[in-house]
Amino acid sequence: MKLIRIGKIAFTNILPLYHYFHFSDLSVELIPQVPSKLNQSMADGRIDMGPISSFAYAHDYPKYVIMPDISVSAKGPVGSIFLFSKKDEFSAVKDGKIALTNTSATSIHLLKILLEHFANGSPSYTTQEPNLDKMMEVADAALLIGDDALRANWSNTKYYVFDLGLQWYKETGLPMTFAVWAVNRRVAEERQEMLSLIYQRFLQAKKLGQQEPIPVIQEARRQLGGEVADWKKYYAGLNYNFGPEEQRGLATYFHYAKLTGLIKDEVKIEVLDLPVHI
Incomplete structure (x- = not known):
């Protein structure tokens, strides 16, 4: 079976979603890249799913659908x-x-x-x-x-x-969503069962990242240094959900991007309908 290639932002902001992501029994491969390169890899079809920049989604959104309730967002200071x-x-x-x-x-x-x-x-x-x-x-x-x-x-x-x-x-007065969990539309159509399993694992990882943050902070300090108190404050300010408020904030961002001449067309935020079992 062909592996599903999952992008991973090569920054510590994503650790609460990946630290507890267990995939050894799944047909997946993790590919870490900085956001700009991950965006391009998704657009070129070299990565099948992952946290791409919200603007990259707007640029190529007909190619993608979005996994529900996972993002990198902040309501107020994002801290990085x-x-x-x-x-x-x-x-x-x-x-x-x-x-x-x-x-x-x-x-x-x-x-x-x-x-x-x-x-x-x-x-x-x-x-x-x-x-x-x-x-x-x-x-x-x-x-x-x-x-x-x-x-x-x-x-x-x-x-x-x-x-x-x-x-x-x-x-x-709205949150800002900096990255959405995009999925190549073809993969979403052809690998629904595996995609559902991957989604459940990410939801489990997100839950554990919130409930047990100390191992995440220890890994962040190993990678970057810093003090425990700083990391606690940083991760507390990040929001990894993608509910109605985050979607409204993102739609507003796309609206102003169009007004400012940064994108030409209206952007449809298309969220997959996936079952939640965690």
């Missing part, structure tokens, strides 16, 4: 998507030069919505490797995400830091 700025107000760089990380999709376009639509700005952008000091040599502000953002924030003593999840919440 930061705009580091030389200015003490978020909107103060709305017409400045912004250095963007090359590891993101959703967060880059979220920043553009916040600065161009809500702040009515017209910044210029450059894309670089995620190195804060080098980015700030040529820019007024720099966007970092994931582990790069965490590391930079821990050592930062120079710059003001703005959390994009919080900025979005201030503007909309």
Whole structure:
């Protein structure tokens, strides 16, 4: 039987969903990649399912369906998507030069919505490797995400830091979904039984990640360092559900992306109907 190839974001934000994901008895293969590469692998058909950037879903959504009740979201501060700025107000760089990380999709376009639509700005952008000091040599502000953002924030003593999840919440009052669990439409149609088993395992993993967070935190510290209290706060701020409120927040993000000219068409959020048995 052909393996189902599952993408895994190569950041610690996803550990609560993967640490307890047991798959040795399933016909699956885990493939870790940074979000931008995982997005491309899904689009090219080299990965069958996984947490792709919400913007990547919008770009290619006819290819995908979404697994229910699993995402990477936040209602308020997300804790690892930061705009580091030389200015003490978020909107103060709305017409400045912004250095963007090359590891993101959703967060880059979220920043553009916040600065161009809500702040009515017209910044210029450059894309670089995620190195804060080098980015700030040529820019007024720099966007970092994931582990790069965490590391930079821990050592930062120079710059003001703005959390994009919080900025979005201030503007909309809604959660922001940064990644959805997308499934190749063909795989969803042809491998329904295996997909259902995989889904149940992820729900079990999510439940255990919430109930027993200490092993997750220990693994995060092994990978990245940091203090236990910081990781507890970080994971408490993340939301791994994809219910009606998260879907409404994502639909709002797509709406503003269209208004800002970042996408051309309306995006249909198509969620699979899968049974829940955990």
